Amino acid sequence: MRRPLTLIAVAAILVAIGVIAWQAFIKPPQTVTLRVAAGERTGDAYRLMSEIGEVLERHTELVRLQVLETEGPSQNLSMVNTGRAELAAIQSDAPAVISTQLVARLFPDAFLLITWSDSDVLSPPDLSGKRIALPPHGTSEQRAFWAVADHYDINPFSINWLALPGESALKKMLDHEVDAVFLVRSLRDPAVLRFFEDAKLLKRGRLRLVAIDQAEAMTLKRPFLKASTLVKGAFDGEPPLPPTSIVTAGVDLLLVATPDASEEAINELTRVMMEHRLDLAVRTPLAASITAPGRAESGLPIHAGAERYYLRDEPSFLQQNAEPMALIVTLAAMLVSGAMALRARLMADRKNNADKYNNDLLALSARAREAKDVGELAACKTELTAILEQCVVDLDTDEVTEAGFQSFSLLWEAVRTVIEDRVRDISATS
DSSP: OHHHHHHHHHHHHHHHHHHHHIIIIISOOOOEEEEEEOOOTTSHHHHHHHHHHHHHHHHOSSEEEEEEOOSSHHHHHHHHHTTSOSEEEEETTSOOOTTOEEEEEEEEEEEEEEEETTSSOOSGGGGTTOEEEEOOTTOHHHHHHHHHHHHTTOOGGGSEEEEOOHHHHHHHHHTTSSSEEEEEEOTTOHHHHHHHHHHHHTTOOOEEEOOOTTHHHHHHHOTTOEEEEEOTTSSEETTEESSSOEEEEEEEEEEEEOTTSOHHHHHHHHHHHHHTHHHHHHHOGGGGGOBOOOGGGTSOOBOHHHHHHHTTTSOOHHHHTHHHHHHHHHHHHHHHHHHHHHHHHHHHHHHHHHHHHHHHHHHHHHHHHHOOSHHHHHHHHHHHHHHHHHHHHHHHTTSSOHHHHHHHHHHHHHHHHHHHHHHHHHHHHO
16 A cells, blocks of 8 residues: 555645746746826827737737727726726826726826917917817816916917817917917927928928926926926927927826736736837937936836836845844854853853852861761761751752753762761770
8 A cells, every 4th residue: 555655745745846937947037018008099198019029029028018098098088987998198286096006107298388470479378368278077187277377377268269089189270270379299299290390391380399498396296397498499400499408397108007017917017118229219309318217206106017127126124234234143143152152151160160069068077077976977968968958948049050060969969878877887886
């Protein structure tokens, strides 16, 4: 019976080792597909996420992206909050719930207030009484405009505005059906660049970018906004557009994830985005702006998978605290060494005490053997009892060790026997 049972046990162990080895070394890695809500197909976010998806296919087998077209950052946020997507591109001023977690900062978006060069709209308050095309209702881009209007105390009823998708708004502007258009786009947005090019080629007039010159003041009330600069010639070089560098407000476009998105997949996505930015930048200049996010940018936590990548080069707790811990270890070693030395000293003292009692017993034994009468032996017996009582007291107070008392007991019994034998001898001869 024992031999078959042994064979079965060995076989089971070998099978278990084989399964573990297959899982760890042989099993092909499982590919995880992450859905990302990326905005309009013609937008920067959609194009960037599509390029990231292609680069992922070239550099890893662990992650794939399914890029989903949406109406914009607001719908992106809704999809990631409701679990219809694991990732979303949102603006840093979006009202994200705390369960949404950061993966990366993608690129900056600027507030673009565009009008005609012959217009008398020289600053945001000049929009009163003008026709202006705004982003669609409910979008973070339209909320951005009303943030500007609120800061400059523009009466909403003093402007004639209509909400339109970006390309429709630009067409209205090109056809002179509106006096101004407000957009929140990157400086490399294809629709915006094409709009400036068409206005120049079709000779519809020269355009002007209106400065939002109090952008820094706006950040005091809305810290998720930031002041940025539209440098001279950002959109055209001859004639330069804008003709001089101007200030505007802006927001960051962030890549966020749901907390339950695969930590390994997010870690691999982050690694590829950061380590292959040159490959991405060749495809789209927006990729050059991809950086690690800061929690202060949106108040959101960083996803565990992304954070693990960003902290990969940071020293561990032991490395960060090597010197204090070395000091603690040294002090602990000194304390232990001192305690051991003190214990050795105490043990030596206790052994010396036991040796003292043993020496007293030996001296008493010599006196008993030399005694000439029973009276001297009685005195020896009384002293023997006193020595025992004192040794027991010292044992209770830890002045004598257990081992010392054991040796004392044996010697004490031997001395008692010597006294009794000597008493019998003297009694027999008298």
